[in-house]
Every structure is written in C-alpha cells, then in structure tokens.
Amino acid sequence: MNDIQIYRLIRLAAVMLGHLPRPVLKFCADILGLVWYHADRRHRNVVLENIRCAYPEHFSDEQAKRFVRANFRHTIGILFDVIWFYPKKKEKVFEYFSIKGMHHLENALEKNKGVIGLTCHMGNFELLAAAIAKTGINPYVLYRKLDFNPLEIFVREMRQRFGTTMIPLRQASKKVEDLLRQGKLIGTLLDQNVDWYKGVFVDFFGRPACTNNGFAKLVLKTQASVVPVFIVQKEGRFIMEFFPEIPLEKTGDKIKDIENNTQNYVSAIEFMVRKCPEQYFWVHNRWKTRPFCMINPQLPGKGEA
Numbered sequence: 381m382n383d384i385q386i387y388r389l390i391r392l393a394a395v396m397l398g399h400l401p402r403p404v405l406k407f408c409a410d411i412l413g414l415v416w417y418h419a420d421r422r423h424r425n426v427v428l429e430n431i432r433c434a435y436p437e438h439f440s441d442e443q444a445k446r447f448v449r450a451n452f453r454h455t456i457g458i459l460f461d462v463i464w465f466y467p468k469k470k471e472k473v474f475e476y477f478s479i480k481g482m483h484h485l486e487n488a489l490e491k492n493k494g495v496i497g498l499t500c501h502m503g504n505f506e507l508l509a510a511a512i513a514k515t516g517i518n519p520y521v522l523y524r525k526l527d528f529n530p531l532e533i534f535v536r537e538m539r540q541r542f543g544t545t546m547i548p549l550r551q552a553s554k555k556v557e558d559l560l561r562q563g564k565l566i567g568t569l570l571d572q573n574v575d576w577y578k579g580v581f582v583d584f585f586g587r588p589a590c591t592n593n594g595f596a597k598l599v600l601k602t603q604a605s606v607v608p609v610f611i612v613q614k615e616g617r618f619i620m621e622f623f624p625e626i627p628l629e630k631t632g633d634k635i636k637d638i639e640n641n642t643q644n645y646v647s648a649i650e651f652m653v654r655k656c657p658e659q660y661f662w663v664h665n666r667w668k669t670r671p672f673c674m675i676n677p678q679l680p681g682k683g684e685a
Contacts, residue, residue, distance in 0.1 A: 386530035394534070398467040402616075409460040413453030427451055427662040434585035435657075451662050458504045461613075462538065465507065470542055477511045481622035485515070485565070488605035488625050494560025495605045496598070498626070500571035500649045501661030503612035506539070508567065511611055511620040513542035520545045520559055522552060522568040553598070560604045567609070570595050571649050571661075573668045581671055582643040584650055590669035596641040599628060608648045612656045623648070 397405070417424060427448045431439065439447060465473050488495045497519065499508060512519050521539065525548045526532040536546050547555060547566075559566060574592045581588040599606055608623040626648055629640045653660045 383529045383533070387533045390530055390534045391537075394463050394538075395467045397463045398465070400464075402464050405460040405464050406457065409457040410453050413456040414449065416456060417449050417452040423663045424448060424452075426665050430662045430666065431657075433587060433667070447658065448662075450658055451660075454659055455661065455663060458506055461504050462506050465510065466538060470513070473510055473542075474514045476617050477507075477514050478617060478619045479511070479514060479621075480619060482515065484622040484624050485517075485607055485609075488607050489563065489565065491605055492563045493603050493605060494563055495565045495607055496560070496595075497565060497567040497609045497622075498595075498606050498645055498648060499567060499569055499609050499611075500652060501569060501664065502610040502652055503656065503659045504618060505569070505611065505661075507618055508609070508611050508620065509539045509544035510542050511618060512565075512567070513544065517565055518543035518545070519565040519567050520547055520556075522547050522549055522556070522566065524549050553594075556598065557602055560602045566604075568595065570645055571666065572664060573666050576669055576672075579669075580639050580642050582639065582646045584646050584666065585653075587667050588671050589646065589666055591642050591646055593638050593642060595645060596638045599641060600630070600634075600637055603628065606645065608652065610652045612659055623651075 428444055431444060431447060465476075485495065485497075497512075499505065509519070509521060521544055523539075523546050526535060539546055556566060570592060572592075574590050576590055578592055578594075579590045580593045582591050583589070584591075598604070606626045606628070608626065609620065611618055611620045613619075626644050629637060629644065631637055631640070
C-alpha cells in the first residue's frame with residue numbers, strides 16, 4: 381500500500397468518525413485520556429513534575445493527580461475535536477469560534493512591517509488556523525513536518541483547508557522574511573525545549589528554559605510586529621484572543637537583545653498559560669535542557685582550585 385492509499389484511508393476514517401455526535405467523541409476522548417494516564421507512567425511523571433515546579437505548594441498530591449488526569453483528557457480531546465470539525469463546512473465551523481482583541485492584530489498589520497502571531501500549545505492549538513480564517517485573513521504558519529508521510533499529507537490538508545498556508549521549518553527563513561516584507565501574518569509556536577546550542581535560557585515559571593533564539597533574531601532583522609494569540613475552549617466553544625503587540629527592545633548589544641526579547645516573548649506565553657493552565661500541553665518536558673551550572677553544581681568557581 382503506497383502513501384496516497386494510506387492517506388485516503390486516514391481521511392476516510394476521519395470523515396466517518398467526524399459524523400458521530402460530538403458527545404460520543406468527547407466520551408471516547410475522556411476514556412482514552414484515562415487509559416493514557418494509567419498506561420503512560422513516563423509522561424504522567426513529566427506532567428506531575430512540571431506542575432509541581434510551576435506551581436510550588438499549590439497542589440496537594442491528590443489535587444495534582446486530578447489535574448494530570450484532566451490534562452490528559454484535554455490533550456486527547458484536541459484530536460477528537462479536530463476529527464469532529466473535519467467534515468464540517470466552513471460556516472458550521474465558524475459558529476463555534478469567538479474572537480477577542482482583534483484590534484491588536486489590525487493595529488499591527490497597519491504598520492505594514494509584517495506580523496508574527498506568537499502562540500503556544502494552548503487550548504486546541506490545532507484549530508487556530510480555522511479560527512483565524514474567520515477574520516478574513518489568510519495567514520502563514522510555520523510547522524515541523526511529520527515523519528510519516530501519509531499523516532503529513534492529511535494534517536497539512538486539514539490545516540490549510542480554510543486558507544492557511546503551511547511553511548515547513550526547514551530552510552524557511554528567506555521565505556518568511558519575504559512574506560513579512562509583504563506585510564503578511566505568520567504564526568509560530570515558541571514554547572518547546574531546544575538544545576543549548578539552538579537557544580538561550582530565559583525564565584519560564586521561575587525556572588531557566590532553553591528557548592529557540594531564531595525567533596528573536598528574525599524579529600530584530602525584519603522589525604516585524606509580534607502579537608500574542610491563543611485559543612481556549614469554554615463550554616464546547618472556542619475563544620481566540622489577540623493581545624497587545626510586544627515592543628521590540630534594542631540596546632545595540634546583539635546578544636543582550638536576543639536574550640531580552642526572547643524573555644519578553646516567553647513571559648507573554650507564561651501569561652497565556654496562567655490564564656488556563658489546565659489546557660496547556662504539560663506533557664512536553666519544557667525544562668529538559670538545563671544550564672551547565674545546574675548540571676554540574678559542584679564545579680569550582682573562578683579562582684578556586
């Protein structure tokens with residue numbers, strides 16, 4: 381069976397499941413979320429460690445476990461919501477979306493320097509492309525291609541069906557710069573751990589988190605506006621909200637500018653997460669890469685033998 385045939389089977393399954401009543405799909409998501417919680421000890425411990433460090437002394441042991449179970453159900457629910465929406469027409473999908481803070485995006489677009497929509501793995505982030513289409517704007521979104529080609533074809537088609545154009549991250553810099561010069565809107569995520577040689581360490585929930593430095597470099601080079609945006613679910617509906625543009629800091633010190641601006645972007649993401657922590661993607665080990673001084677705390681300092 382070739383890639384196209386497998387893709388067609390995936391698409392057929394999504395269409396068939398998407399015609400099931402939404403409560404049925406939610407029930408399936410809840411059951412699978414609990415199964416995942418009990419079967420996947422490694423990710424269960426990652427979430428527990430993450431929330432205990434992010435919210436020290438906030439949760440009792442039982443409260444922490446309840447939070448993790450709810451977070452697993454929410455994460456599985458992302459997939460089932462996408463499946464439910466997949467066979468629906470655009471007008472039907474738009475009924476479930478509300479938009480707040482649109483003036484922040486409009487003000488940034490009027491500068492004609494291009495806009496980068498800064499977001500994170502919050503709420504049902506897979507539906508952001510559909511939500512933005514409701515504004516009448518056709519955005520571009522940076523993404524990492526999937527290794528399994530039939531699923532890559534399906535996911536790219538699903539994300540692009542309302543006018544969004546997906547741009548693979550690999551060798552995307554020149555194309556992104558050209559689009560920003562044309563005043564376009566480009567969306568990207570900035571909340572994943574990277575290796576030390578790809579990023580800078582900035583504060584995220586009181587801990588140093590290694591964050592991709594390419595985002596700040598791009599903004600410093602293009603002078604594009606950065607507007608935070610995220611999407612959350614509330615009572616079966618989805619709310620997409622834009623926030624005020626994050627001012628660009630320029631001191632003349634290239635390294636310091638990258639660090640300061642990256643910190644500002646990550647602080648905006650932390651602000652988003654704190655609004656709805658139960659809908660964040662806590663299963664990702666955001667603090668996996670640690671500063672050298674934390675890995676080797678016993679190393680002698682300067683001047684010591």
